[in-house]
Amino acid sequence: MDIRELLRTDLMIMDLKARTKAEVIDEMVHNLFEKGVIKDEEAYKKDIIKREEEGSTGMGDGIAIPHAHNEAVNEPAVMFAKSEAGVDYDSLDGQPAHLFFMIAAPEGGDNTHLQALAALSQVLMNPDVTSALKSADTPEKVQAIFADAVARKEAENKAQEEAEKQADNAPAGNRPYIVAVTACPNGIAHTYMAEENLKKAAEKLGVDIKVETNGSEGVKHLLSDSEIARAKGVVIAADKKVAMARFNGKQLISKPVTSAIKNPEELIQTILDGKAPAYKAEAGEEESSSASSNDTVWGSIYKQLMNGISHMLPFVIGGGILMAISFIVEQYMGGAKSPAFIFLNNAGNMAFAFMVPVLAGYIAEAIGDQPALMPGFVGGFMATVYSGSFGGAYTANVMSDAKSAAGFLGGIAAGFIAGHMMNGLKKLCKNLPKSVEGMKPMLIYPILGLLFIALIMYFIVNPIFSTINVWITNFLNHLGTGNAVLLSLILAGMMSIDMGGPFNKAAYVFASGAFANDPHSTAAAGLMAAVMVGGMVPPFATALATVLFPKKFTEQERRAGVSNWVLGFSFITEGAIPFATADPGHVIPSCIVGSAISGALIGLWHVSVPAPHGGFWVTPLASNPLGYILAVVIGTIVAGLILGFWRKDADEK
Secondary structure (H helix, E strand, O other): OOHHHHOOHHHOEOOOOOOOHHHHHHHHHHHHHHOOOEOOHHHHHHHHHHHHHHOOOEEEOOEEOOEEEEOOEOOOEEEEEEEEEEEOOOOOOOOOEEEEEEEEEEOOOOHHHHHHHHHHHHHOOOHHHHHHHHHOOOHHHHHHHHHHHHHHHHHHHHHHHHHHHHHHHOOOOOOOEEEEEEEOOOOOOHHHHHHHHHHHHHHHHOOEEEEEEEEOOEEEOOOOHHHHHHOOOEEEEEOOOEOOHHHOOOEEEEEOHHHHHHOHHHHHHHHHOOOOOEOOOOHHHOOOOEOOOOOOHHHHHHHHHHHHHHHHHHHHHHHHHHHHHHHHHHHHOOHHHOHHHHHHHHHHHHHHHOHHHHHHHHHHHHHHOHHHHHHHHHHHHHHHHOOOOOOOOOOOOOHHHHHHOOHHHHHHHHHHHHHHHHHHHHHHOOOOOHHHOOHHHHHHHHHHHHHHHHHHHHHHHHHHHHHHHHHHHHHHHOOOHHHHHHHHHHHHHHOOOOOOOHHHHHHHHHHHHHHHHOOOOHHHHHHHHHHHHHHHHHHHHHHHHHHHOHHHOOHHHHHHHHHHHHHHHOOOHHHHHHHHHHOHHHHHHHHHHHHHHHHHHHHHOOOOOOOOOOHHHHHHHOOOHHHHHHHHHHHHHHHHHHHHHHOOOHHHO
16 A cells, blocks of 8 residues: 555645644544544544553654554544644653644554555654655645655665575674564554664664564564574563563563654663663563563453453353343243254353353463463363362253352452463473473473363362352342342442443453353342443433533534444443543543442342343343333433533533
């Protein structure tokens, strides 16, 4: 794809009116929407803002490159805008930005446009190009400047690749040689700008360098073992996971990707001066990718748990809803002997049977990588079928023994134990002779991993968690109305605290875990109803408030309110996030109150929904359809009115 196809003249704004960073984003995103590049203005803007929260895209030297991958993008495009006065964009050098490039990349876009975007990012590091752009007064001149610069840069890159191939097979020269890796979460701009600046700094310091990029189009210029071996040291400029074990023993400095854009000479000089420490690979990194991370312990645990849950959800939703539909068929279309009931119920049960093993397997995989996947799966499966006592037997009929199994909580424990167990096993095997290196992933890890997880699950995890699981199940099944109201109120209110974040996920996981342990339990189905109504209220409430109090919201917010009717109907809480981000002090408390009231009504009216997702689409499955609908309506009205009366007019904010 030619850069001139991406950098369209009809999208350019040669005299940007915006005076603040927020106004720049609003003006450019709206222009993309009006020109048909994006189909959902709010969704795309949300990802642009999210990227800015990860780190400003103000590159310095008067340039800013806001960018995002998003499913709202109809076609890849680069929008150019220029501000004569300049805008404070939180740039790396603290100076105003004058040149803006908003990159719109579709989710799962092909490599052709990603390669063009990479070339664009590299070209922007050329001061001659930026100087020419500041002087350009027409869109055609801007496009011509880029077309020429990109063509020259592509030719330069090709020549450099050929030189690197020859250098890899040639004896080492007199110049110092280092290697580097650049990577950022989106992999559109920062990755390649960091690469370009490292190369320029290396040339200035008289150093040969090869830079591996981990961008949207995958890993490019992959470092070979021989290149790493002869390098004096390694520079890692990355904000995402990269393969680290290959650098074991090498002098290495690891910094955020912006450090390579802002201070590339400092990073290289640290290696040249021998001030970077030698990197020591952890036990779990021998066959895996790892990365330096600033995550806290709880942050890491949360990510590992979410890895399991994200892989588990399709089994929960698909299996749970098919099972629920089968109950309707049983009641209205022929009873338990109906072929339709038997088929749907069996299909749902089969998917549900995989739920806990998949959860445990992918928690383990997030900790110990691929070798931990099998022990995690087996540990999760053992958690679903164990009878709960030392003398208990295993059974192939998972669902029949679910009430006395270790269940969902046991599966979570199995995943974490299997992951850390595998890392420990790798550490134990680290000093084995090189002659048995190939046996570790194919023989040693699977056999010992299975043996250890079976022993741990059989003698420790299952006896403990089966007892806990039985207690929780009995507690839920014997909830009085007062306790049911309180628990439903808390879970529903949690759904609105962060609308998709840890509190929201914790409430949903608790309810879906109880439902998974006993899908036939009315109490567990009641918890599912509570979290669903709690998750539907925020998008409905914001939509209602934009209708009843239009003066309190901007035009963009009113447009977003329209789409929130559909999102709320489908139990997609995230539709309220743009409102909560813009005005958290009013939106979040209002929604929490409304969701909590809805949840309390679910408990009071004993409403249950034997499905783990679906919103109003699964209303026919509810034990009390009218109560289910009324709980959402009442909570929505309360939250919408609180938000509307509480909030100031849009022109006063």
